[in-house]
Structure formats: structure tokens, C-alpha cells
Amino acid sequence: MGEVWNKEKKIDDNESEQYRDIIREFISKYHSTTLSYFLTIRKNGQPVMRPVSTFVEGWDIYTISQHHQVKVQHVKNNANVGYLFTDNEGDAYMPLGYTKNVWVSGICEIITDQSEIEEFFIRREKGTGQGDAHPHDNTYTRLLFKTKLNYLRAEGFAEHARPIIYKHF
Numbered sequence: 353m354g355e356v357w358n359k360e361k362k363i364d365d366n367e368s369e370q371y372r373d374i375i376r377e378f379i380s381k382y383h384s385t386t387l388s389y390f391l392t393i394r395k396n397g398q399p400v401m402r403p404v405s406t407f408v409e410g411w412d413i414y415t416i417s418q419h420h421q422v423k424v425q426h427v428k429n430n431a432n433v434g435y436l437f438t439d440n441e442g443d444a445y446m447p448l449g450y451t452k453n454v455w456v457s458g459i460c461e462i463i464t465d466q467s468e469i470e471e472f473f474i475r476r477e478k479g480t481g482q483g484d485a486h487p488h489d490n491t492y493t494r495l496l497f498k499t500k501l502n503y504l505r506a507e508g509f510a511e512h513a514r515p516i517i518y519k520h521f
Contacts, residue, residue, distance in 0.1 A: 362505075362514060362515045362516060362517045363510045363514045363515070363516055367510075368510075368516045368517070368518065371506065371509050371510065371516050372518070374509060375454060375504070375506045375509060375516065375518075376408065376411065378437065378439075378452060378454060378506075378509075379406070379408055379413070379435075379437045379454050379456070380408040385439060385440050385441040385442065386437050386438070386439060386440065387403065387437070387438050387440050388403070388404055388405070388406045388435055388436070388437050389401050389402065389403055389404065389435065389436040389437075389438075390402055390403075390404040390406075390415060390423065390433065390434075390435055390497075391433060391434035391435065391436065392423050392426035392427055392430070392433055393426060393429075393430045393432065393433075394426060394429075395429055400422075400423070400426065401436065402423065404435075406435065406437075407472075407475075407476045407479065407480065409475065409479075410521075411500075411501050411521035412498055412499065412500060412501075413435055413456070413458070413497075413498075413499040413501070414472060414476075414496060414497065414498055414499075415496075415497040415499075416469075416472075416486060416494060416495070416496055416497075417494070417495045417496075417497060418486075418492040418493065418494060418495065419492055419493040419494075419495055420492055424462065424495060427460050427462055427497065428462065431459050431460045431461070432457065432458075432459065432460075433457065433458060433459075433460040433497075433499055434455065434456060434457040434458075435455070435456045435499070436453065436454070436455050437453060437454040437455075437456075438451060438452075438453045439451035439452040439453065439508070442508075445507070445508035445513055446508075446513050450507070450508065450513075451508060452506075452507065452508035452509060453506070453507050453508060454504060454505070454506045454507075455504070455505045455506075456499075456501050456503065456504045456505075457501070457502060457503045458499040458500050458501040458502050458503070459499065459500050459502065460497050460498065460499045461497070461498045461499075461500075462495055462496070462497060463495065463496040463497075463498055464493070464495055466493075466494070468496070469494055469495075469496045470484075472496055500521075501518075501521045502519065502521075503517075503518075503519055504516075504517065504518040504519075504521075505517050
């Protein structure tokens with residue numbers, strides 16, 4: 353029993369450092385082979401997860417939204433959020449069919465300054481080729497979620513399906 357448990361535990365912190373760039377690249381694949389989902393918490397404490405587009409700079413994660421989306425109110429009520437990134441095309445790393453995945457949690461800030469949002473679109477276009485793809489409609493205001501990570505758990509990157517955990521970014 354002890355031997356199995358040791359294989360399930362996360363890899364050593366020093367050993368995990370070799371995966372940092374690979375994991376950041378994985379969560380940075382914009383509309384490619386990595387899918388991303390955003391988790392917020394309702395007032396009643398129930399979690400809500402939805403697919404979103406993301407852009408990663410350093411370890412900060414950005415997502416565009418509109419002022420009328422319910423996720424905006426969720427973040428205003430509780431800035432603790434999460435993202436799940438899953439491999440859409442890769443090989444399974446376990447017989448059960450699991451593909452690489454990364455779960456992150458952090459504190460989300462809502463940016464409302466439209467000039468800062470325009471600067472974001474310029475940076476995203478330079479980094480991904482995707483600029484401002486949102487419709488320009490006077491019925492809503494665009495907002496930018498900026499999440500600073502405080503926890504990351506990655507699976508499918510290290511041997512024996514052992515998770516990699518980071519708490520410092």
C-alpha cells in the first residue's frame with residue numbers, strides 16, 4: 353500500500369521545476385489543442401464552470417467578458433476563481449484515458465479601463481495573432497479578468513502520472 357501511495361504523491365518540488373516552462377506553454381496555447389474552462393462561485397457557494405478563451409502573460413491569466421455576464425457578478429462577490437486547462441488532442445497518460453490537464457486557482461481582478469483593455473488586445477494579437485475578435489456593440493461594455501495564480505496542479509507531465517504542484521509564481 354505504501355509503495356502505491358508514494359507513486360500518487362506529487363513529485364519533489366526541486367524536480368518539478370524542470371516542468372515549469374512546459375506547463376506554462378501548455379496553458380498558453382490559445383484556441384489550439386488546449387481547452388480552457390473558468391470556475392466562479394455563486395453567492396450560494398455553488399461553483400459554476402464555463403468554457404472561455406484565455407491569454408497567459410507570465411503566470412497571469414486574462415479573459416475578456418461583457419458587463420452583463422453572470423460571471424462578472426460572481427467575481428465581484430468572490431474573487432477566488434479557477435481555471436481548468438485540458439488537452440484536446442494529446443495521448444492519454446493513463447489507461448483510463450486521461451489527457452494532460454492543469455488546474456489553477458487565484459485571485460481575479462476586474463479591469464474596466466477601456467484603454468487598458470485595448471492595450472490587452474494589442475498584446476494578445478502580438479502573442480497569438482488573435483486581436484480584438486469581439487463584436488463592437490454599444491449594448492455592452494467589455495471587461496477584462498486578470499487572475500494572479502496562487503496554486504497550480506498539473507497532471508500528465510511527470511512519470512507515473514504524479515502531479516506537479518506550484519504555489520509560487
